[in-house]
Structures are given as structure tokens and as C-alpha cells.
Amino acid sequence: MTTNKNSFAYQVWDFFCSLKLSIFLLxxxxxxxxxxxxxxxxPSREYLATLSETxxxxxxxxxxxxxxxxxxxxxxxxxxxxxxxxxxxxxxxRVWKTVFEPVLVLDERFEKSLxxxxxxxxxxxxxxxxxxxxxxxxxxxxxxxVTEKDGEYHLYAEKSRLSRLGVYVVHFSIIIVFxxxxxxxxxxxxxxxxxxxxxxxGEVQTRSGKMVNLGFxxxxxxxxxxxxxxxxxxxxKSILTVLENGQPxxxxxxxxxxxxxxxxxxxxxxxxSSYGPSDEGATYHIxxxxxxxxxxxxxxxxxGERLALPGGAFLSIMExxxxxxxFMKDFDxxxxxxxxxxAGGKPQPFVILSEKYEAFNxxxxxxxxxxxxGMDQKFFTGLQVAKDPGVWVVWLGCFLMxxxxxxxxxxxxxxxxxxxxxxxxxxxxxxxxxxxxxELTFDELVQKLK
Amino acid sequence: xxxxxxxxxxxxxxxxxxxxFFAFLASKTKAVGxxxxxxxxxxxxxxxxxxxxxxxxxxxxxxxxxxLSNLYESVVFFSWTIILIFMIIDFRYKYRxxxxxxxxxxxxxxxxxxxxxxxxxxxxxxxxxxxxxxYHVITCFLGxxxxxVACGISIMYLIRDKMEGGSxxxxxxxxxxxxxxxxxxxxxxxxxxxxxxxxxxxxxxxAAWANYAWGTYWSWDPKETWSLIxxxxxxxxLHARITRGWVGRRAAILSVIGFAxxxxxxxxxNLFLSGLHSYGK
Ligand code: HEM
Numbered sequence: 001m002t003t004n005k006n007s008f009a010y011q012v013w014d015f016f017c018s019l020k021l022s023i024f025l026l027x028x029x030x031x032x033x034x035x036x037x038x039x040x041x042x043p044s045r046e047y048l049a050t051l052s053e054t055x056x057x058x059x060x061x062x063x064x065x066x067x068x069x070x071x072x073x074x075x076x077x078x079x080x081x082x083x084x085x086x087x088x089x090x091x092x093x094r095v096w097k098t099v100f101e102p103v104l105v106l107d108e109r110f111e112k113s114l115x116x117x118x119x120x121x122x123x124x125x126x127x128x129x130x131x132x133x134x135x136x137x138x139x140x141x142x143x144x145x146v147t148e149k150d151g152e153y154h155l156y157a158e159k160s161r162l163s164r165l166g167v168y169v170v171h172f173s174i175i176i177v178f179x180x181x182x183x184x185x186x187x188x189x190x191x192x193x194x195x196x197x198x199x200x201x202g203e204v205q206t207r208s209g210k211m212v213n214l215g216f217x218x219x220x221x222x223x224x225x226x227x228x229x230x231x232x233x234x235x236x237k238s239i240l241t242v243l244e245n246g247q248p249x250x251x252x253x254x255x256x257x258x259x260x261x262x263x264x265x266x267x268x269x270x271x272x273s274s275y276g277p278s279d280e281g282a283t284y285h286i287x288x289x290x291x292x293x294x295x296x297x298x299x300x301x302x303x304g305e306r307l308a309l310p311g312g313a314f315l316s317i318m319e320x321x322x323x324x325x326x327f328m329k330d331f332d333x334x335x336x337x338x339x340x341x342x343a344g345g346k347p348q349p350f351v352i353l354s355e356k357y358e359a360f361n362x363x364x365x366x367x368x369x370x371x372x373x374g375m376d377q378k379f380f381t382g383l384q385v386a387k388d389p390g391v392w393v394v395w396l397g398c399f400l401m402x403x404x405x406x407x408x409x410x411x412x413x414x415x416x417x418x419x420x421x422x423x424x425x426x427x428x429x430x431x432x433x434x435x436x437x438x439e440l441t442f443d444e445l446v447q448k449l450k
Numbered sequence: 451x452x453x454x455x456x457x458x459x460x461x462x463x464x465x466x467x468x469x470x471f472f473a474f475l476a477s478k479t480k481a482v483g484x485x486x487x488x489x490x491x492x493x494x495x496x497x498x499x500x501x502x503x504x505x506x507x508x509x510x511x512x513x514x515x516x517x518l519s520n521l522y523e524s525v526v527f528f529s530w531t532i533i534l535i536f537m538i539i540d541f542r543y544k545y546r547x548x549x550x551x552x553x554x555x556x557x558x559x560x561x562x563x564x565x566x567x568x569x570x571x572x573x574x575x576x577x578x579x580x581x582x583x584x585y586h587v588i589t590c591f592l593g594x595x596x597x598x599v600a601c602g603i604s605i606m607y608l609i610r611d612k613m614e615g616g617s618x619x620x621x622x623x624x625x626x627x628x629x630x631x632x633x634x635x636x637x638x639x640x641x642x643x644x645x646x647x648x649x650x651x652x653x654x655x656x657a658a659w660a661n662y663a664w665g666t667y668w669s670w671d672p673k674e675t676w677s678l679i680x681x682x683x684x685x686x687x688l689h690a691r692i693t694r695g696w697v698g699r700r701a702a703i704l705s706v707i708g709f710a711x712x713x714x715x716x717x718x719x720n721l722f723l724s725g726l727h728s729y730g731k
Contacts (some may be wrong), residue, residue, distance in 0.1 A: 019693040030682035037672040068670045259576035386665030398654040405647045
């Protein structure tokens with residue numbers, strides 16, 4: 001760094017050390033962040049249709065549709081980091097000195113800079129008093145360092161000196177979090193994959209559309225979804241097995257993977273995210289019985305198939321579910337939306353349920369009572385896939401941040417000096433935080449000495 | 451005795467406490483102030499019992515979970531945390547008049563929850579079935595509550611500042627029970643010093659949960675973003691105070707703005723924006 005205060009380099013340095021800049025950046029980040037919560041990020045076509053042509057042009061020029069990755073937002077974050085680093089470089093040496101090279105001697109000039117000072121007359125020679133004070137400070141405050149200067153003894157004792165570094169721990173932690181985020185964005189990826197029940201995959205598509213080879217395979221043995229009585233979903237569960245060279249990996253066989261309990265293998269994590277009916281389609285089981293009596297006939301249909309029923313009627317199953325609770329309150333079990341065509345009549349759409357709801361089922365179907373017995377549905381499971389080698393760095397940063405904040409806010413660097421001469425002791429003290437609280441501590445010490 | 455009856459008693463008690471605190475400002479009698487604090491304390495105890503009971507009731511219904519899972523439960527919990535932080539500050543510093551500006555926040559919460567929100571106990575959807583829910587919600591709401599207390603104190607500051615600024619003759623009256631202007635400024639800072647670490651923990655636990663459940667610790671979802679906005683505002687508050695000497699009026703205004711952002715983060719995001727967080731849907 002040059003010593004010329006007018007040089008360009010110095011001015012740039014000064015700009016980045018400035019605390020006005022930090023407040024500007026913090027408020028600036030707060031205000032600009034709002035934009036991305038109002039303008040839809042990664043906008044859908046429907047959303048774009050609601051905007052005027054001009055708006056779309058302005059928004060995309062300014063990067064509003066992916067605001068948190070726009071050049072100017074990233075620039076603000078880099079400025080914050082730079083500001084933080086410069087400010088710390090400028091201030092840390094002085095704080096470091098206070099912490100590790102304390103002022104050991106309480107001279108006149110230094111004494112004037114402290115607010116808590118008390119002179120006491122105590123009988124004894126300076127050597128006796130030195131020992132007495134050292135004993136006293138050790139038992140009432142903290143053990144003291146003794147220095148002899150100009151025929152007087154100076155004692156110095158301190159508590160929680162490291163708390164002065166708390167602020168720097170916080171600031172440093174922010175940089176660590178950023179580093180972790182960068183590591184994640186350069187060396188990790190986020191992807192998505194669908195696996196049909198019984199099927200397996202060896203690569204996933206990332207958000208940017210690239211295919212990534214996992215280096216192993218994942219098979220979905222089974223997928224199930226269960227519901228509460230209210231119809232709200234209770235659990236989505238995939239049973240997954242990891243395969244290396246086609247062979248199941250011991251310890252990774254039939255692992256239930258549910259929301260909030262992902263599966264991790266070789267640093268890659270699979271999260272239960274969605275599901276749907278697999279392309280194989282479903283088979284439905286129904287039974288048909290004559291209203292006037294007789295044994296029911298069991299039938300099986302595939303999706304979209306037109307079934308011939310006794311008596312010349314036809315039946316197609318349009319849609320079906322293994323559990324109707326989410327769709328029909330107060331009912332459960334399997335159900336289907338069907339289209340029934342009586343012999344020579346018009347198609348009639350209605351719903352059929354399980355055997356339990358005989359009365360419900362007998363409302364339709366002409367001479368027949370049709371019952372939904374069940375279905376075999378194969379699902380696919382939708383898994384989110386993530387690899388993020390930077391995540392531990394981020395957690396380390398978060399941990400340091402919390403520790404640093406506690407150090408900075410709730411711990412105070414308390415210092416006590418005592419100057420001892422024959423028959424007199426001058427006690428002085430200071431604290432980095434909570435001056436009123438420290439005054440009380442100091443007064444107590446003085447009382448005890450008297 | 452059901453939890454909902456206890457919640458009603460809580461609401462009434464907070465109303466009584468608020469009235470006593472206003473009576474304290476008008477009467478300037480110390481004993482009245484103490485009564486206000488005891489009323490709030492009583493409400494707090496009843497509310498704690500009610501929350502515990504509601505927790506048990508959810509087990510009786512067969513899908514037990516901590517009562518922190520929907521808008522009703524979160525509003526009730528928010529009002530509980532406000533009184534908790536108020537109690538800490540009240541017992542430590544004993545400035546009773548603060549109650550008149552803080553207990554009403556808890557009263558608003560309880561009244562809204564009891565009169566305007568659906569109080570049914572529902573089972574947890576898969577996304578919320580995690581212990582992280584508890585860590586995340588508790589830390590966030592304790593932080594929000596500290597900011598609510600700071601906001602109440604800042605409003606007192608602004609009132610006192612305005613009335614004293616106009617004509618010093620009026621400085622008696624209702625203001626005589628207010629803490630001194632310097633004390634208010636200091637209390638504002640102290641409350642934010644409680645809130646800021648808690649909000650930081652709230653954001654970190656939220657990120658940890660998101661990473662655990664979805665594989666991304668940060669996705670710029672509106673709720674996340676707003677919590678970061680709130681965090682930036684209070685970080686600016688702390689820096690402006692220490693390094694630029696923004697104390698007093700400016701600090702009080704920043705604290706009120708910070709709480710407005712907090713409330714938007716908590717409620718506004720769900721009402722006006724869309725995203726992952728399910729409260730208020
Ligand atoms: C633009 C970047 C930043 C700069 C240049 C900066 C600088 C500073 C400085 C100079 C101090 C005062 C230290 C002292 O007491 O001598 C401080 C305090 C502090 N900073 Fe920062 N800071 C920045 C960003 C942040 C951020 C984003 C946080 C978020 C947590 C933060 C947290 C703190 C805390 C907790 C304190 C202690 C405040 C107190 O004791 O009341 N800083 N900062």
C-alpha cells in the first residue's frame with residue numbers, strides 16, 4: 001500500500017474500508033432482494049403472459065427473472081465480501097494488539113483514558129501490597145501479570161479477552177459460507193430423476209439439462225403412498241436399492257426413502273420428491289352382479305379397455321384410484337370413474353366404489369350392480385438428486401457465525417490494572433461491553449479491598 | 451378442561467394485563483405496574499399449560515406432533531414467545547411501562563388466533579414430519595418475539611422523543627412512567643441483541659432442514675429471502691449503531707422498519723407471495 005493518500009490505489013482501498021459502504025450494501029441487498037420475491041423467478045409461460053412486452057424486455061435485461069444470479073446482485077455480494085475483508089485487514093491488527101499485547105503498565109496518561117479508577121490507601125510496603133493484590137485479584141477476578149517500573153509495581157488481570165475477536169469470527173464466517181457456496185456451485189449439481197417401480201437408473205439430468213453419470217445404479221423396488229383419514233397425504237415411500245456393476249451393495253438394499261429421510265451413497269443424495277403412475281398402465285378388478293341375485297362375476301380390465309358385460313352392456317374405466325379419501329370425503333377404499341353403456345343406450349358416466357358401499361353402487365348400472373374391487377397400479381417415484389461437496393464448509397461457516405455472535409454480544413473483555421506503591425493502591429478497569437454492569441463489578445472489587 | 455378453553459383464558463388475561471398497564475401509565479402507581487406484570491405472568495403460565503395440553507391432545511387423536519404446524523399454532527406460539535421475552539426483560543430491568551407497548555402484540559396474536567383462525571388439530575403432511583421443524587420454528591419465533599419487544603420499546607422512544615421535543619413542559623403527564631430516553635435506546639439495542647442471534651439460528655436451522663429434506667440449503671424461496679432481508683436490516687442496525695453512531699431516533703425507526711419486515715416475512719409472504727412454507731395456506 002502506498003502512503004500517498006491521494007493516489008488512486010489508496011482511494012480504492014479507503015472506499016472498500018468504509019463502513020458507509022457496508023451499511024449501503026446491507027440495506028441495498030435487503031431492498032434489491034425484495035424484487036426477486038415479487039417477480040417470479042424462472043417464470044412460467046402463464047406468468048409471462050400476464051406481463052406486457054415492455055415489462056418483459058426490461059425485466060430480462062435487468063436479470064429480474066433470475067435475479068439472485070444476475071451480474072449486479074452477485075457484484076453486490078462480492079462487494080460485501082471485499083468490504084468485509086478490507087475492513088478486517090485494516091482493523092484487526094489493532095484489536096490483535098489489545099488482545100495479545102495488553103498494556104501492562106498503568107501510567108498517568110493511560111489512567112486518564114479509563115473511566116473506572118479508584119485510589120486507595122492501604123497500609124503495607126509495596127512488596128507486601130503487591131503480593132496481597134496478586135492474591136486478591138486471583139481469588140476475586142483473574143490471575144495477574146506483575147511488572148515493575150519506576151519503583152512501582154503494576155498488576156494486570158483480564159477476563160474473556162478472546163471475545164474481542166468475536167466480531168471478526170462473525171465476519172470471517174460469512175466469507176467461509178460464501179466459499180462453501182462457491183465450492184458447491186462449481187463441484188456439485190442438482191438433478192432430478194424418475195424411476196418406475198422395478199426399474200433402475202444410472203444417470204440423472206441436472207437443472208441445467210446436462211446428463212450426469214452417477215457411477216452406480218439405483219433401483220426402485222417399490223413405491224407406496226398412504227393417506228390420513230382426512231385425505232391428506234401421510235407418507236410417500238420409495239424402497240431403493242443401490243447397485244454397483246449390477247450387484248446390490250450390502251447395506252444399501254431395500255432402503256425406505258421418505259420425505260425428510262433421504263438416501264445418501266458416495267456423496268450423492270436422493271430425496272423423495274414426487275410420484276406418478278408409471279407408463280405401464282394399470283389393471284382394474286371389478287365384479288358385476290345381477291340385481292335380482294346370483295353370484296358376482298369377476299372381471300379384469302386394462303386402462304381404456306371396453307369391457308363387454310353380461311346382458312349386452314359395455315363398461316370403460318376412465319380413471320381409478322386405490323384410495324378415494326383424497327377425492328371423496330367420508331369414503332375409503334378403491335374407486336373408479338366409469339362410463340357405462342347399456343345395451344342400445346347412451347353412455348352414462350358415474351362412480352363405483354368397493355363392496356362396502358353396496359347402496360352407493362346400486363344407484364346406477366341398470367340391471368347390474370358394478371363393484372370396484374381393486375387395482376394394480378405401478379408407480380414411478382420422482383427423486384431429487386443432489387451432490388454438494390461444499391455443504392460442510394457452509395455448516396462450518398454457520399457454526400462459526402453463531403459462536404462469533406455469542407462472543408461479540410454476550411461476552412465482554414474485562415480488564416483490571418493495579419498500581420502499587422508504599423501504602424497506596426490505584427485500581428483501574430475497563431470493559432468492552434456493558435459499561436454499567438462493569439461499574440458494579442468494579443465497585444464491588446473496591447468495596448472488598450477497603 | 452380443553453386447551454381451547456385455556457387459550458381463551460390466556461387471551462382474556464392478556465387483555466386484562468394490557469388494561470392494567472395502561473392504568474399504570476395513567477395512575478403512576480407502582481403497585482399497578484406490578485399487577486400488570488403478574489397478570490401477564492399468569493397468562494403466560496396458563497398459555498404454557500394450554501400449549502402442553504394441545505400437544506397431548508394431538509397424541510390422543512393418534513398423530514401426535516408439537517403444536518407448531520399451522521398458522522393458528524404458530525400465532526399462538528408467537529404470542530407466547532413475545533410474553534417470554536417481555537418477562538425476561540421485565541424481570542431484569544423492571545421498567546413496567548414497557549408492558550403497555552409489548553403485551554398488546556401478544557394480545558393481538560391471541561385474539562386473532564382465537565377469533566379468526568381455524569384451530570383444528572391436523573396431522574402433519576410429509577414435508578413437516580421432522581424434528582427440524584421444532585428447532586427451526588422455536589428459534590425463528592423467539593427471534594421475531596425479541597424484535598416485537600424492540601419495536602414496542604422503539605415506539606415508546608419515538609413517542610417520548612416527539613412529546614419532549616415539542617414542548618418540554620409536557621414532559622410530565624403519561625411520560626413520567628416511561629423509562630428515560632437513554633434507557634429506551636439501550637433496551638432497544640439489548641432486545642435486538644437477543645433477537646439477532648436467534649434469527650441467525652433460525653435461518654441456519656431452516657437451511658439445515660432444507661438441505662436435509664430437499665438437498666438445497668438455500669433456494670431463494672420468498673420466505674427464505676425475506677428472512678434474509680430481515681437479517682440484513684438488523685445487521686445494518688447493529689453496524690450503524692456501533693460504527694456510525696446511529697442511536698436514538700434513527701435506531702428506533704430502523705427497529706420499527708425491521709419489525710415491519712419481520713411481520714411481512716411471517717405473514718405477508720404467505721398472503722401475497724407463494725413458496726415452500728405452508729403456514730397460512
Ligand atoms: C460489508 C461488510 C461488513 C463490514 C465492513 C463490517 C464491519 C464491521 C465493523 C467494523 C464492526 C465493528 C467492530 C467493532 O466493534 O470494532 C462490525 C460489527 C459487527 N458485525 Fe459487521 N461488517 C460487515 C458485515 C456484517 C454482516 C453481514 C454481519 C452479519 C452477521 C455482521 C455482523 C456483525 C456483528 C454481529 C457485529 C457486532 C455488532 C455489535 O457488537 O453490536 N457484519 N462489523
